[in-house]
Amino acid sequence: MQSFWKKFLVFFFVLALLLAGCRETGTPTPSTPSPSLSPTSTATPSPNLPSFSAVDFWGNTIQLPQKPQRIISLGPSATEIAAALGAMDRLVGVTTADDYPPEVANIEKVGGMDNPSLEKILSLEPDLVLAVFGNPMTLIENLKAQKVPVFGLNPQTVEEVLQDIGKVGNLIGEPENAQKITLDIQKTIDFLKSKRTETSTLPKVYIETWPQEPYYTFGAGTFGDDLISLAGGENIASAIDEPYPALSTDYILFENPDCIVLAYMVQDAQKSLESRKGWQNINAVIDNRILVPKDPNVYLRPGPRIKEALLELAQFLHPEWFQVSP
Amino acid sequence: MMEKLLEIVELTAGYDRGPVIRDITFSLKSGEFAVLVGPNASGKSTLLKAILRMNKIFRGKALFKGQDVSTIPRRKLAREIAYLPQENGHEFPFSLEEVVIMGRFPHNPLFFDTPLDREKTEEALRNVDLWEKRKERFATLSGGEKRRAVIARAIAQGSELFLLDEPTLHLDLNFQLEISSLLRKLAERGMAVLAVYHDLWLATLFAHRILAMKSGILLQEFSPKDATPNFASELYDLNLNLLPEDVHNYRGRFLW
Amino acid sequence: MSWKYILIILVFLCFLLWGLFAGGAPLSYYTVLETLGSPFGLASVPPVYQSIIWEFRIPRMFTAFLTGSALALAGCISQSLFRNPLADPFIVGTSAGANFGVTLALVLNIIYLRPGLLALPWFAFLGAVLVTVCVLLLGRKGGALPVNTLLLAGIAANYFFVSLSSLAATLGRNVLHRSVLWSLEGFAGANWDTFLAVLPLVLIALLALIFLAKPLDLMVLGDESAMGLGLNVGQFKFIFTVIIGLLTGAAVSVSGLIGFVGLVVPHIARMIVGAKHSRLLPFAFLTGGVLLLGADNLARSIIPGFEIPVAVITALMGVPFFLYLLRKE
Numbered sequence: 001m002q003s004f005w006k007k008f009l010v011f012f013f014v015l016a017l018l019l020a021g022c023r024e025t026g027t028p029t030p031s032t033p034s035p036s037l038s039p040t041s042t043a044t045p046s047p048n049l050p051s052f053s054a055v056d057f058w059g060n061t062i063q064l065p066q067k068p069q070r071i072i073s074l075g076p077s078a079t080e081i082a083a084a085l086g087a088m089d090r091l092v093g094v095t096t097a098d099d100y101p102p103e104v105a106n107i108e109k110v111g112g113m114d115n116p117s118l119e120k121i122l123s124l125e126p127d128l129v130l131a132v133f134g135n136p137m138t139l140i141e142n143l144k145a146q147k148v149p150v151f152g153l154n155p156q157t158v159e160e161v162l163q164d165i166g167k168v169g170n171l172i173g174e175p176e177n178a179q180k181i182t183l184d185i186q187k188t189i190d191f192l193k194s195k196r197t198e199t200s201t202l203p204k205v206y207i208e209t210w211p212q213e214p215y216y217t218f219g220a221g222t223f224g225d226d227l228i229s230l231a232g233g234e235n236i237a238s239a240i241d242e243p244y245p246a247l248s249t250d251y252i253l254f255e256n257p258d259c260i261v262l263a264y265m266v267q268d269a270q271k272s273l274e275s276r277k278g279w280q281n282i283n284a285v286i287d288n289r290i291l292v293p294k295d296p297n298v299y300l301r302p303g304p305r306i307k308e309a310l311l312e313l314a315q316f317l318h319p320e321w322f323q324v325s326p
Numbered sequence: 327m328m329e330k331l332l333e334i335v336e337l338t339a340g341y342d343r344g345p346v347i348r349d350i351t352f353s354l355k356s357g358e359f360a361v362l363v364g365p366n367a368s369g370k371s372t373l374l375k376a377i378l379r380m381n382k383i384f385r386g387k388a389l390f391k392g393q394d395v396s397t398i399p400r401r402k403l404a405r406e407i408a409y410l411p412q413e414n415g416h417e418f419p420f421s422l423e424e425v426v427i428m429g430r431f432p433h434n435p436l437f438f439d440t441p442l443d444r445e446k447t448e449e450a451l452r453n454v455d456l457w458e459k460r461k462e463r464f465a466t467l468s469g470g471e472k473r474r475a476v477i478a479r480a481i482a483q484g485s486e487l488f489l490l491d492e493p494t495l496h497l498d499l500n501f502q503l504e505i506s507s508l509l510r511k512l513a514e515r516g517m518a519v520l521a522v523y524h525d526l527w528l529a530t531l532f533a534h535r536i537l538a539m540k541s542g543i544l545l546q547e548f549s550p551k552d553a554t555p556n557f558a559s560e561l562y563d564l565n566l567n568l569l570p571e572d573v574h575n576y577r578g579r580f581l582w
Numbered sequence: 583m584s585w586k587y588i589l590i591i592l593v594f595l596c597f598l599l600w601g602l603f604a605g606g607a608p609l610s611y612y613t614v615l616e617t618l619g620s621p622f623g624l625a626s627v628p629p630v631y632q633s634i635i636w637e638f639r640i641p642r643m644f645t646a647f648l649t650g651s652a653l654a655l656a657g658c659i660s661q662s663l664f665r666n667p668l669a670d671p672f673i674v675g676t677s678a679g680a681n682f683g684v685t686l687a688l689v690l691n692i693i694y695l696r697p698g699l700l701a702l703p704w705f706a707f708l709g710a711v712l713v714t715v716c717v718l719l720l721g722r723k724g725g726a727l728p729v730n731t732l733l734l735a736g737i738a739a740n741y742f743f744v745s746l747s748s749l750a751a752t753l754g755r756n757v758l759h760r761s762v763l764w765s766l767e768g769f770a771g772a773n774w775d776t777f778l779a780v781l782p783l784v785l786i787a788l789l790a791l792i793f794l795a796k797p798l799d800l801m802v803l804g805d806e807s808a809m810g811l812g813l814n815v816g817q818f819k820f821i822f823t824v825i826i827g828l829l830t831g832a833a834v835s836v837s838g839l840i841g842f843v844g845l846v847v848p849h850i851a852r853m854i855v856g857a858k859h860s861r862l863l864p865f866a867f868l869t870g871g872v873l874l875l876g877a878d879n880l881a882r883s884i885i886p887g888f889e890i891p892v893a894v895i896t897a898l899m900g901v902p903f904f905l906y907l908l909r910k911e
Contacts, residue, residue: 096888108887110606114763115770115889117606117882122634136763137693137700138771145698145773146633221755243756380809404812411806416665418802418857428799432812437792437860483811 051175054167057133057152064149067173068128072121075113075132078153079104080303081165082130084181085174093124100297100305118142128172153302157226158310161302162186185307189230192314195321196232203258203317205233206284207299208273211266214246223302231313232321233259253278259317260284261291263299291316329391331356331487331518332377336386339376345384346372347542354520356486359513361529362522364539365562370522371412373539374489378409390487404432408480410490422467422475423460426450429482450481454508470501477508488512490521494528506532526558586854590868594647597875601643604883607634642772646878646892647871648780649769649833650843654870655787656829657844658851658863662798663822664729671844674732674823675717675739676710676830678747680839683709684761685747689754702764703779707835713739714827718820727819729805765839768892769878776836783832787825788867794822795859802857840893842900843874849903873899 052064072093073079079098082091088103093110108124111117113134121129121139126148131140133154143150151171155161162182169178196202205228210216218224219240228235236255237245260282262269270290279285291313293299298309315322332354340346347369354360362370375381377388379396388395390406398406408429429450430443451457454474459467467475473493480488493509494502502525510532513519523529529536530550538545538561545561559566603614609631616625617635656671664673672678683705687693692701721727721735751757769776797818800808808815830844851866874892877899881892 111888115767115891117887117889118638118770119606119634119882120608120887121606122630122638123607123609125628125630134763136767136771137702138767141698141700142638142771142773146637241755244759375806378810380806400809400814401812404810407810409806409810411804411810413804413807416802416804417667418662418665419852420799420802420857424799424856424858425803428796428803428811431796431800435793435796435812437795439860 052171052173054151054171056150056167057154060152062128062149062151062171064128064171068149068171070124070126071128071130071172072110072124072126073098073130074110074116074135075130075153076100076297077301077303078130078132078168080301080305081153081168082172084304085165085169085172085177087172087174090172092126093121100301122146122148130168155223155302156221158189158223158230158306159226161223161306164302165304181304185304185310188307188310192230192232192310192321195314195318196230199232199318199321202229202232202234203289204236204255204283205231205259205261205313205317206236206252206255206257207261207263209244209263209300211262211264211269211272213249215249215252216244216246219243219245223306224299227299227306227309227313231310232318233313249276249278253282256283258283258287259289259291261293261299261313261316263293263296265296289316329355330389331391332520333389333392334373334377334386335389337373337376337383337388338385339381339383340372341381345542346381347376347539349386350539350544351386352537352544352547354487354518356516356518357513358534359510359519359521359532360535360537361533362520362537362539363524363526363529363561364545367541368539369542370539371491372542374409374491374520374522377489378403378407401432401435404485405483406485407487407489408483408485410476410480410488410493412491412495417465420464421460422456422462422464423447423451425464425475426460426478426482429479432483446482446484447478450478453481454478468501469497470504473497473501473505474508477505477512481512486517488517488519488521490519492522492524495524502528503531526553526561587865587868590865590872594868594872594875597872597879598643601875601879602635602639604879605634605639606882606887606889607631608886609634638773641774641777642769642878642882643875645772645777645780645836646769647875648777648784649837649840650847650874650877651867651871652780652784652787652829652833653840653844653874654847654851654866655784655791655863656826656833657846657870658848658859658866659794659798659822659829660826660844661848662802662859663819663826664733665802665804666733667849668845669733670841671826671830672740672841674736674826674830675713675743676827676834677839678740678743679709679711679713680706680831680834681709681761681765682713682743682747682750683707684764685750685754685757688757688760689750691754703776703835706764707831709743710831710834711827713743714823714831718823727816727823729819732819732823766891766893767838768840768881768889769837770882770889772836780832780836783828787829790821790825791859791863794818794825795863798822798859798863799857838891838893840874840896842896842903843870846900846903847873849907 052067053062055061069090070092071082071087071090073082073091074095076098079094080100083101091107094104094107095111095113095116096109097113098104110120116139118139129143129148129150131150131152140150153164155164162185165182166178169175207217207224207228208215217237218235219237219242222243225235225238236257237247270292273279274285284290293312298305330353334350334352337350338345338348350373362373364370372381376383377395390398395403427439427443427447430446434440434443448457451460454477456471456474456478464475493505497505506528509519509521530553533550535547536550536553537547540561558564603611613627613631614635617627617631619625620627620632653671660669660671660673661667684702687701687705695701695704717735717739721732723731797813800811800813805815847866847870851862851869855861855865877895878892881890881895884890
């Protein structure tokens with residue numbers, strides 16, 4: 001009866017392989033609602049692009065048939081962009097992480113950023129979903145399969161933040177508002193850039209985004225890293241090729257930042273930092289150059305309020321740039 | 327019924343590193359209860375395993391009803407020969423009945439138990455006088471009952487030849503007698519029983535034949551009434567001078 | 583004995599009903615009933631509701647059920663294979679393998695295999711199966727598969743692939759965070775495709791059980807007893823390990839890492855129907871499915887509009903069970 005089991009084994013494996021290959025044969029899922037426009041990765045939103053359309057982070061061209069009236073945002077930065085563009089009344093769903101502007105508290109919550117509820121989103125019948133980095137890919141695929149337009153945002157420089165504002169503006173039908181905002185921020189950027197060329201020494205900056213070990217910060221290729229350099233500083237983690245690296249105390253002590261920014265809201269944050277063992281020898285602590293921002297979130301969200309972060313940080317690092325000449 | 331059920335011919339067997347038993351030759355007929363005795367590492371367990379092709383045969387062969395055991399497919403072999411190794415019980419909550427019915431696997435390996443399976447299981451359980459306890463958890467039985475249960479499983483296999491490796495191990499004396507008596511009864515009903523025993527005295531009380539093994543060879547075969555202290559001391563390298571003085575004053579009880 | 587099956591099926595139907603009416607979308611009972619009737623022309627509801635119920639809620643429940651069944655079956659098989667009631671089905675290295683597969687995909691930045699087909703589930707499944715094969719190769723000892731060696735091979739594989747994953751994660755951008763998110767995702771993204779992904783392997787496993795139930799019984803007795811009863815022990819250990827790998831691989835690829843189900847459900851099932859596999863396996867299948875279905879129902883409805891990782895719920899379920907086991911000792 002040995003051969004019986006052998007035959008059974010062979011049969012079993014062949015069947016398993018065959019059936020495993022039949023996975024994922026469901027209905028084809030289109031990645032864009034309309035194939036009419038070929039995806040282009042433009043540096044700036046082309047003025048020739050028709051209205052209610054834009055190319056997102058994944059390179060998909062999203063073309064909406066009309067001005068979207070039911071927008072869902074899956075992250076605080078997207079919410080702030082939509083609100084700044086004047087589309088608050090058209091925002092029907094946000095995540096629990098979204099808290100600015102304060103009126104957002106009255107909008108339906110669709111869950112967290114990492115784990116929104118697909119059902120909730122669908123039940124709100126959106127005609128546009130703004131996705132950010134950190135949303136689950138399965139959710140995005142499921143939305144696309146239901147023909148819900150999903151626009152992905154993931155800016156890695158301040159420049160790209162402005163582009164995103166422009167793109168979303170075009171997408172939701174507020175191109176003029178978008179232009180206003182981006183021009184305004186661009187003015188600030190140009191001002192800072194010009195001042196920077198006149199400056200020879202750039203202080204070393206450490207932005208702390210988590211109040212205890214492991215100490216998280218911005219690494220290379222993030223808007224936060226770009227923010228620091230535009231504001232006239234040098235990010236101590238800019239050589240680390242990881243978007244949100246966790247730094248060890250050794251590394252921070254070795255880099256010896258001249259300025260520290262506490263990008264979180266915790267009571268007596270500065271005192272706690274100063275009491276950390278070994279940290280008393282850091283230049284920033286000795287010189288008392290520790291910035292506790294008015295609103296730490298502006299450093300964490302790649303949205304319109306990045307202007308506040310730029311100005312606040314630049315003023316902190318280079319007060320001499322802002323002295324009005326007599 | 328007096329045919330040679332099991333015939334071992336110059337069997338040399340062992341493991342990859344080399345043979346453990348050498349040139350073993352003997353035969354067993356139905357109705358015989360033969361016991362293998364000898365010190366540890368004399369190859370008793372190896373001999374049983376060799377009959378079942380569980381180790382490496384270098385030379386010689388084992389014949390069951392005249393057929394070379396190595397030519398018999400595994401499941402058929404299990405129908406003909408029942409093997410009870412030295413393994414300990416498990417702690418899974420099988421009922422007594424469920425353990426015994428496993429003996430029917432060589433006849434029916436598929437999902438459902440047939441009425442014939444259940445019939446044979448009942449027969450086996452009654453044989454060892456455990457039918458009333460059939461629904462109890464195997465793990466809650468006493469040592470002796472567990473051994474009887476395992477023998478019932480062997481009976482359910484429907485085989486004519488029983489190979490047991492130290493069936494009385496770790497049992498209280500009363501259970502040792504019980505099991506040995508059961509094995510003898512099985513032989514008297516026509517089965518052939520070959521068991522490894524650690525206890526020479528117990529073997530002489532119940533077996534028809536005693537096969538003495540030492541260092542991998544079959545030293546001698548004798549009938550129980552021919553067992554003598556001198557023979558025992560030769561087999562086990564006993565130092566009889568260690569016995570207390572007054573033992574020699576009364577014969578019979580524990581050392582003939 | 584049959585009343586136990588009726589009971590578990592009843593619980594299944596109750597959970598199914600519960601799951602139909604619960605979820606992130608605030609649909610009233612009446613709306614749900616209408617939506618159920620709409621494909622048959624009994625009512626008409628907006629297509630959105632049809633999608634929610636028919637495209638997501640229903641397949642998600644079935645996926646959760648099948649995943650729980652797969653894990654429970656794999657758990658029974660591994661506990662009998664290793665003769666150890668504390669063995670869980672990931673013991674052959676599947677969770678570490680899946681994790682490694684996912685890490686690899688993230689490091690290589692492979693998001694899609696082809697448009698619309700996400701890569702992570704496949705990488706997870708292949709990782710799980712590959713590591714199982716490694717363990718089988720490692721665990722051989724002169725042609726046989728001694729249980730202890732297999733166990734050690736599984737543990738070694740676990741450690742090895744977990745550290746390999748951590749190492750690999752440093753090579754990519756933001757990999758650790760994303761792989762943790764993957765492992766906690768649960769059934770949030772489930773649809774008919776995920777259901778079809780688990781279904782074939784579970785069906786095959788069920789089919790195989792016709793031939794596996796008695797060999798599993800024999801495995802518990804011990805290698806030598808099993809061989810004495812005519813079982814080709816080496817061959818079956820191989821088959822069992824492969825099935826464990828396939829079942830847990832399928833489960834993990836669809837739902838991330840869900841613990842406790844594979845460990846706890848075999849115990850519960852054994853307590854109710856005993857250890858004989860012809861009864862244990864079907865009952866564990868049902869119980870595991872029901873348990874995970876209930877856990878997922880909770881995960882997506884306990885805070886309306888919020889998704890709690892189902893692994894958290896199963897872990898919480900596991901705690902009282904272990905306390906109970908401790909008290910029994």
